[in-house]
Amino acid sequence: MSAYQQLQQRFKRHGCLEDALAVLHWDTATNMPSGGAEVRSEQSAELEVMQHELLTAPETGDLLAQAAEDGEQLDAWQVSNLREMQRLWRHATAVPADLVDALSRASQRCEMIWREARPASNYAQVQPALQEVLDLTRDKARAKADALGCSLYDSLLDQYEPGGSSAQIDGIFDDLAGFLPDVLPQVLERQAREPAPHQPQGPFPVDRQEALGRRLMKTLGFDFNHGRLDQSLHPFCGGVPDDLRLTTRYDETDFVSSLMGILHETGHALYERGLPVDWRHQPVGQARGMALHESQSLMVEMQACRGDAFLSYLAPLLAETFGGPAEVWQSENLARIYRHVEPGFIRVDADEVTYPAHVILRYRLEKALIEGDMELGELPAAWNAGMKDLLGIEPPEDRLGCLQDIHWYAGEWGYFPTYTLGAMIAAQLFDAARRENPQVETHLAQGDFSPLMGWLRQNVHAWGSFMDTSDLVQRVTGRPLDAEVFKTHLRQRYVET
Amino acid sequence: MSAYQQLQQRFKRHGCLEDALAVLHWDTATNMPSGGAEVRSEQSAELEVMQHELLTAPETGDLLAQAAEDGEQLDAWQVSNLREMQRLWRHATAVPADLVDALSRASQRCEMIWREARPASNYAQVQPALQEVLDLTRDKARAKADALGCSLYDSLLDQYEPGGSSAQIDGIFDDLAGFLPDVLPQVLERQAREPAPHQPQGPFPVDRQEALGRRLMKTLGFDFNHGRLDQSLHPFCGGVPDDLRLTTRYDETDFVSSLMGILHETGHALYERGLPVDWRHQPVGQARGMALHESQSLMVEMQACRGDAFLSYLAPLLAETFGGPAEVWQSENLARIYRHVEPGFIRVDADEVTYPAHVILRYRLEKALIEGDMELGELPAAWNAGMKDLLGIEPPEDRLGCLQDIHWYAGEWGYFPTYTLGAMIAAQLFDAARRENPQVETHLAQGDFSPLMGWLRQNVHAWGSFMDTSDLVQRVTGRPLDAEVFKTHLRQRYVET
Known part of the structure; x- marks a missing residue:
C-alpha cells in the first residue's frame, strides 16, 4: 500500500471512532439514565484519546511526509483529502498533550463556576x-x-x-x-x-x-x-x-x-x-x-x-x-x-x-x-x-x-x-x-x-x-x-x- | 509503570471499546433506522478490529511475558486479572487473522442461507x-x-x-x-x-x-x-x-x-x-x-x-x-x-x-x-x-x-x-x-x-x-x-x- 492509502486507512479508523462518539453523545442526551454518566465520560474520553493518538502517532507524520514525497498520481479529491489530513494533523500535533489536558481541566472548572456565576x-x-x-x-x-x-x-x-x-x-x-x-x-x-x-x-x-x-x-x-x-x-x-x-x-x-x-x-x-x-x-x-x-x-x-x-x-x-x-x-x-x-x-x-x-x-x-x-x-x-x-x-x-x-x-x-x-x-x-x-x-x-x-x-x-x-x-x-x-x-x- | 500496570491500561482501552460496542449494539436493536445498518456494520467492525489489534499486538505479548518474569508483588485480584488477560490473549493470538476472517465470512453466508432453508x-x-x-x-x-x-x-x-x-x-x-x-x-x-x-x-x-x-x-x-x-x-x-x-x-x-x-x-x-x-x-x-x-x-x-x-x-x-x-x-x-x-x-x-x-x-x-x-x-x-x-x-x-x-x-x-x-x-x-x-x-x-x-x-x-x-x-x-x-x-x- 502507498503512503496515501495507509493514511486513508488510518483516517477511516479515526472516522469510525468519530461515529461511535457521535452515537454515544446522542445516547447521552436522549436515553442515558443519570447513573450512566460517569462511565460514559470514561468511555468517551478513552475514545477521544485513541483518536488523538491516531493523529499524533509518529507513523502519521511519517506517512504524511512520505505521501508528499511520493509524488503518487492522486486525483483532485485525493489531493484535497491529503490536504485535510495534513490540516488535522497540524492542529493535533501543534499543542503539547499537557497543555491540552490543562486547558480541558481549566475549562471544565470554569464552566462549573460559570453555571453559578451567571444566574x-x-x-x-x-x-x-x-x-x-x-x-x-x-x-x-x-x-x-x-x-x-x-x-x-x-x-x-x-x-x-x-x-x-x-x-x-x-x-x-x-x-x-x-x-x-x-x-x-x-x-x-x-x-x-x-x-x-x-x-x-x-x-x-x-x-x-x-x-x-x-x-x-x-x-x-x-x-x-x-x-x-x-x-x-x-x-x-x-x-x-x-x-x-x-x-x-x-x-x-x-x-x-x-x-x-x-x-x-x-x-x-x-x-x-x-x-x-x-x-x-x-x-x-x-x-x-x-x-x-x-x-x-x-x-x-x-x-x-x-x-x-x-x-x-x-x-x-x-x-x-x-x-x-x-x-x-x-x-x-x-x-x-x-x-x-x-x-x-x-x-x-x-x-x-x-x-x-x-x-x-x-x-x-x-x-x-x-x-x-x-x-x-x-x-x-x-x-x-x-x-x-x-x-x-x-x-x-x-x-x-x-x-x-x-x-x-x-x-x-x-x-x-x-x-x-x-x-x-x-x-x-x-x-x-x-x-x-x-x-x-x-x-x-x-x-x-x-x-x-x-x-x-x-x-x-x-x-x-x-x-x-x-x-x-x-x-x-x-x-x-x-x-x-x-x-x-x-x-x-x-x-x- | 510496571508491565502489569501497562497491561491494565491496555485492557482498560479494550474494555472501553467493548462498552462502545455494547451501546452501538443496543442502539442497532432499538433505535437505528434501517438506512443506518450499513455504516453501523462498518463502525462496529472497525472497533472490533481495534480490540483484536490491542490483544494481538506484539507489545501485549511482551508485557504479559514481562509481567510473568517481573515477580511484582500482586494481590490476589491482580493475579486473577493477569490470568484472565493471558486467557484473552491466548484466544486472540491462537487463530491466524485470515482464518478469523474466512470463518466470519463463511458464517455470515451460511446464516443467510439458513434463514431461507429453515422455513x-x-x-x-x-x-x-x-x-x-x-x-x-x-x-x-x-x-x-x-x-x-x-x-x-x-x-x-x-x-x-x-x-x-x-x-x-x-x-x-x-x-x-x-x-x-x-x-x-x-x-x-x-x-x-x-x-x-x-x-x-x-x-x-x-x-x-x-x-x-x-x-x-x-x-x-x-x-x-x-x-x-x-x-x-x-x-x-x-x-x-x-x-x-x-x-x-x-x-x-x-x-x-x-x-x-x-x-x-x-x-x-x-x-x-x-x-x-x-x-x-x-x-x-x-x-x-x-x-x-x-x-x-x-x-x-x-x-x-x-x-x-x-x-x-x-x-x-x-x-x-x-x-x-x-x-x-x-x-x-x-x-x-x-x-x-x-x-x-x-x-x-x-x-x-x-x-x-x-x-x-x-x-x-x-x-x-x-x-x-x-x-x-x-x-x-x-x-x-x-x-x-x-x-x-x-x-x-x-x-x-x-x-x-x-x-x-x-x-x-x-x-x-x-x-x-x-x-x-x-x-x-x-x-x-x-x-x-x-x-x-x-x-x-x-x-x-x-x-x-x-x-x-x-x-x-x-x-x-x-x-x-x-x-x-x-x-x-x-x-x-x-x-x-x-x-x-x-x-x-x-x-x-
Missing part, C-alpha cells in the same frame, strides 16, 4: 477561572499559530472555520456594523406602522407539535430511513450522514421555538446527508466548517421558512394542527410573529436583524482578548459599550451581558463569527439559487423544497471539504463572500415590503 | 455452507486447542465457559439424560391428574404489560438510574454494568412470554450490576462465563419466579393489571400455566423439565461433529433419533429438528451446554441460599427479593471472573457442580407437590 450575575466570581482559561487558550493559540503560520486569533478560528481569516471577517463585519445602526430604525419604524400580530393561544399539545415537526421534516426532504427525531434538553443535530439524530424540546405554551428549532436542525441534517458518499470516514468527506454548516440551517430556518412563500404553505397546516381563531393563522399574521424585530440583550433570543450585532460584538472582544489588546477586567464595560454602540441598549447586569454565553467559559474561542458568516452565506446562496432557478422560491409555496435542496446538494453538500468556504461561495455564487446580499435581504424583508 | 425445512440447501463453517471451525478449534492444551471441543467451549471441560459435562449430562426418561412420565402423569388450567383471555394491552414489567423489575432490585427497558425484536440484556439496557417484545395475545422474558433478562442485568466496581473495564471484573450468567437469569425466572412463594405475590398484581375472571389469577392456576410440562420439538418453547434434553442432544451432536466422530450428512437422522431417545418424540421435518437453532449456522459451536449448566447452577445456588437463610424463599411471597439478591451479590456477582465457575460453585454451595440438586428440584416441583 448570580457575578462576573468577579468567574473572572479568575476565566483568566486561567484565557491564558491557556492563548498558549494553545501561540502553538497553533506557529504550526499554521497565522495570527493567534486565526489559529483558533481555523479550528471551526478552516481557511478563515480575521482580516476577511474584519472587513465584512465592519461593513455590517456600519449598516445595522442605519437600518434598524427603519425596520422598527416600518414595524410600528403594522398592526400588532394576533398571538396564538396555547396550550399546544406536544404530540401535535411533534407530528407537525415530523411532517415538515419530510417536506424538507428528511428521510426517516436515515435518521430520527427525539427529545433532549438542548436541541442538536447529531449522528452520522447515513443515520442522523435530530433532537428538539417542546414547550406547550410556545410552539414556535420548537418548530423553528426542528427546521433549523433539519437544515444541518440535510447538509450532512448530502455529503459525498464516496468519502465517508475520510476528512475530505466531512462538512466544511461551522460557517457553511450554519448557512445550511439558516438557509432553511431564515431564508426559506420565514419567507412569504413558505409561510403561505405553513399557515393552513398550523390552523389544522392547533385550531382556534382563523386570523391567528393567516400567513401575514405569521410573518409578523416570525419576523418580529426587537433589540434585546440575549443573543439566542435575537431576531434575524439584530443577531449579527451580538456576534460582531463577541468577535471583536474575543479577538482583542486573544491578541492581548484587552484585559478580562475590562470585559463587562467593553461589552456594555459595544451593545450601546451597535443596538442602542445597555445591559443592566452581566447576566444579560458578558455572562450569557457558555463559549468562552467552556474554552471555545474563535467560534462566534461562524454564526453570522453562516447567515451571510445563506443569503448569498439563496440569492444565487433563485437566480439560477426561480422555482427554488416559488415552489416553497407548495411545500416543495426539492428545487432548493437539489441545488444545495449539487452545489454545496456534495463538495464536502473539497475546497475552502470562501472558494465555494465564490464559485457557486459568482461573487466573493461579503455582506452585500445579506444587507439587501434584510432591507427587502424588513424595510421594503 | 423451507431444506437441510440439503444449507449443508454445503454449514460444511464450510464446520471445517473452518475445526481449524479454529485445532489452533486454539494447541494454544490452550485441550481437546478440540473444549477449546471452543472455553470461549463461552472458561475452564469448562467436556469430561465434566459428559458426566453431568449422562446423569441427567438417564434421569429424564425416568422422571418425565411421572411428571406427565401427575399433571394429568390436575384440573386443566384456566387460560387468561387477552388482549393484554402493551402499556399495562410494560408497566407491570417495570414494576417487577424494581421489585427485583433493578435500579432505573442505572438502566432502561426498551423494545426490540429479540429480547436481550445489553449495555454496561452502570447503565444496563434491557429489551423485550410484547404480544397482546400473550403476556407470559414478555413477562417471563423481562424477569429472565433482569436476572442477567442484576448479575452485571453486581460485578466488582473496582474492576470495571478489567478482565477480572467481567462476568464469569455464560453458564454462570444463565444461572442468574434462570435463578430469577425459574427458581424464584415460577415458585409458589413468588406466584402468590404475583397473582393479585396480575388480577389488578389485567382484570377479568378471578379464578384465572389464583396462584395455583398460575402455577399450572407457568409450570406446564409438554415434550415438544422446539428448544426455545420448552419447559424447565424437558429443556435439558434439547441441550444434551445438541451438545452430544456438536461434540461429535467437532471431534470428527460424525459427518454432517448424518446430522438430521442423528438428531431425530436423539429426540426419540430423550423425549420420545420424533420431528416430522428438519425445520422442527436440526434446522431450528441459529447457533451452528452462525458459527457458534460450544455454546449450547451453558444453558443447562446454568439451570443446574441456579438450582444449586438457590438451594444453598435457602439453606443459609430461609428468608431467601419466604420473603419472595411479599415480593421481597433483597435476601436472595443480597446473597447472590455477595456470593456470586461480586466475584466477577476471580475464579472459575466450578470453583465458585464448590466454594459457595459446598459441593461440586453436578445434576443432583437440579434433579431434586425437578422432582420436588413437578412430581412430589
